[in-house]
Amino acid sequence: MPSPVRVMGVDLGTTKVSAIIAEIDKSGKPIVTGVGTERCEGIRKGVIVDIEKTVSSIEGAVQAAELMSEHSPKSAFVSISGDHIKGINSTGVVAVSRPDKEISESDIERVITAARAIAVPNDRRILHVIPQEFVVDDQNGIELPVGMAGIRLEVKAHIITCSATCAQNVIKSVKRAHLDVDALVLQPLATGYAVLTQEEMDLGVAVIDLGGGTTDVSVFKDGAIRHTSILALGGNNITNDLVIGLRTPFGQAESIKVNHGCAIPSSADQGIVDVPGVHHRKTRQISGKVVAQIIGPRLEEVLYMVKGVLTKSEYYETLGAGVVLTGGTSLIAGIEDLAEDILSMPARVGVPERVGGLTEYVKDPKMSTGVGLLHYAGNTLVKGGVPSIEQHVRIGNVFGKVRRWVSAAF
Ligand SMILES: Nc1ncnc2c1ncn2[C@@H]1O[C@H](COP(=O)(O)OP(=O)(O)OP(=O)(O)O)[C@@H](O)[C@H]1O
Ligand SMILES: [Mg+2]
Structure with missing residues (x-):
C-alpha cells in the first residue's frame, strides 16, 4: 500500500493563523488529520506588518496541527491577501504548432505564456494565471482542448498580480518558521474552492x-x-x-x-x-x-x-x-x-465542503480559506499532469517544480 500524500495549508489571516494537515485521497479530496490555530497580531488588513509576531503565530499553529496529526510536513501551501492584490482578465493567442494541427500540451503552455505577457511594473509580480476558457479557431467555451484539431488557439485567462514586497514578506515569515512554500495562493481563490x-x-x-x-x-x-x-x-x-x-x-x-x-x-x-x-x-x-x-x-x-x-x-x-x-x-x-x-x-x-477526516475542527466559516488551500493542493496533484496520486515520488516533483517557481519568482 503506497503511503498517502500529505499536504499542509497555512492561512495567514488578520486575526489568526491556521494550519491544517491533510492526506489527499485519489480524487483530490483532503482528509484532515491535524488542525492548529493561533492568534496573530503581526498582520493588518491581510498584510504582514510584523514578521516576528507572524513567525511566532505560524510556529504555534503548525506545532498544534503537527501534534494532532503526528506528522510534520516540511512545506506548506500558504495564503496571501491584502488590497495590493489585483485581478485582470487577459487573452493569449498562438498558432497550433504540430503539422497535423492537433493541439498538444505544449500549445497550452505557449498560449498561457502568451496570456501572461502583460506589462507588470517592477514592484509587482504575477501570482496566478488561471485559464477561464479556450477558443479553438472560432469555437469558444472549451475547457481542455488537448487532442482537438485547430489552427488558432486562444485562451481567456484571469491574471492575479500582487506587490512583490508583500509576497516576499509572506515567504520570509514561512521560511523563518522552518517551512518551504509549495505555492502562494490567493485567499479568495482558495476560499471559493472550499465553499462552492x-x-x-x-x-x-x-x-x-x-x-x-x-x-x-x-x-x-x-x-x-x-x-x-x-x-x-x-x-x-x-x-x-x-x-x-x-x-x-x-x-x-x-x-x-x-x-x-x-x-x-x-x-x-x-x-x-x-x-x-x-x-x-x-x-x-x-x-x-x-x-x-x-x-x-x-x-x-x-x-x-x-x-x-x-x-x-x-x-x-x-x-x-x-x-x-x-x-x-x-x-x-x-x-x-x-x-x-x-x-x-x-x-x-x-462552510468548507468536500472534506473528510477531522471535519468537526474545520466545518466553520473561519476555516474556509485554510481548507481551500488543501483543495488547491489536491487540484495541483490531480490536474497537474500527474497520472495517479499513488505515484507520490512524481508528486513530490510536481510540488518541487511549483516550489522552484515560487523561489525564482519572488
Ligand atoms: N460568532 C461570531 N459573530 C460575529 N463575528 C465573529 C464571530 N466569530 C468570529 N467573528 C469575527 O470574525 C473575524 C475573524 O474572521 P476570520 O477568522 O475569517 O478572519 P481572518 O481570516 O483572521 O482575517 P482576514 O481574512 O480578514 O485576513 C473577527 O473580526 C471576529 O470578531
Ligand atoms: Mg481570512
Whole structure:
C-alpha cells in the first residue's frame, strides 16, 4: 500500500493563523488529520506588518496541527491577501504548432505564456494565471482542448498580480518558521474552492469572505474564477465601532459582538447586555438592539461596497446562484437577510465542503480559506499532469517544480 500524500495549508489571516494537515485521497479530496490555530497580531488588513509576531503565530499553529496529526510536513501551501492584490482578465493567442494541427500540451503552455505577457511594473509580480476558457479557431467555451484539431488557439485567462514586497514578506515569515512554500495562493481563490458547489461555480456566484481585516470578493462563472477584489474592511472595524459606540475595551467589544451581535436592529435580541467600562469604570447595561444599531450600518457599508465592486465587474446581473458568505463575520445573526436585501439576490453562509477526516475542527466559516488551500493542493496533484496520486515520488516533483517557481519568482 503506497503511503498517502500529505499536504499542509497555512492561512495567514488578520486575526489568526491556521494550519491544517491533510492526506489527499485519489480524487483530490483532503482528509484532515491535524488542525492548529493561533492568534496573530503581526498582520493588518491581510498584510504582514510584523514578521516576528507572524513567525511566532505560524510556529504555534503548525506545532498544534503537527501534534494532532503526528506528522510534520516540511512545506506548506500558504495564503496571501491584502488590497495590493489585483485581478485582470487577459487573452493569449498562438498558432497550433504540430503539422497535423492537433493541439498538444505544449500549445497550452505557449498560449498561457502568451496570456501572461502583460506589462507588470517592477514592484509587482504575477501570482496566478488561471485559464477561464479556450477558443479553438472560432469555437469558444472549451475547457481542455488537448487532442482537438485547430489552427488558432486562444485562451481567456484571469491574471492575479500582487506587490512583490508583500509576497516576499509572506515567504520570509514561512521560511523563518522552518517551512518551504509549495505555492502562494490567493485567499479568495482558495476560499471559493472550499465553499462552492460545482453547480454554483457553473451558474455564476459571488463569494464574499467577511474576515477580520479584509472582505474578499470573488466571482466564479462557467466553472472558473472571473473577478477578484480585496476590500480593506472587516470584522475588526465592527469591533472598533463597538469600542467607540459603547466605550468599552476591544476585548469586551469583541465578545459583545460575538455573543449578542445582529445585523438587523429590528430583529435584534431585546435582552440586556452588560458593557464593562474602561479601566475600573462601572459596568453599564444596554439593550441588544443598541448593539445591532452599531453593527448594522457598518455591515451595510461593507455590503454596499461589495455591490459596487460586483456592479463594476459587469458580472452582477449574471450571478444565477447568488452569493455565498463566509469568514468569521458571516457568523453574525441576520447577515444572510441583510445581504439578500442589499444585493437583491439569494445568499447563504458557506462552510468548507468536500472534506473528510477531522471535519468537526474545520466545518466553520473561519476555516474556509485554510481548507481551500488543501483543495488547491489536491487540484495541483490531480490536474497537474500527474497520472495517479499513488505515484507520490512524481508528486513530490510536481510540488518541487511549483516550489522552484515560487523561489525564482519572488
Ligand atoms: N460568532 C461570531 N459573530 C460575529 N463575528 C465573529 C464571530 N466569530 C468570529 N467573528 C469575527 O470574525 C473575524 C475573524 O474572521 P476570520 O477568522 O475569517 O478572519 P481572518 O481570516 O483572521 O482575517 P482576514 O481574512 O480578514 O485576513 C473577527 O473580526 C471576529 O470578531
Ligand atoms: Mg481570512
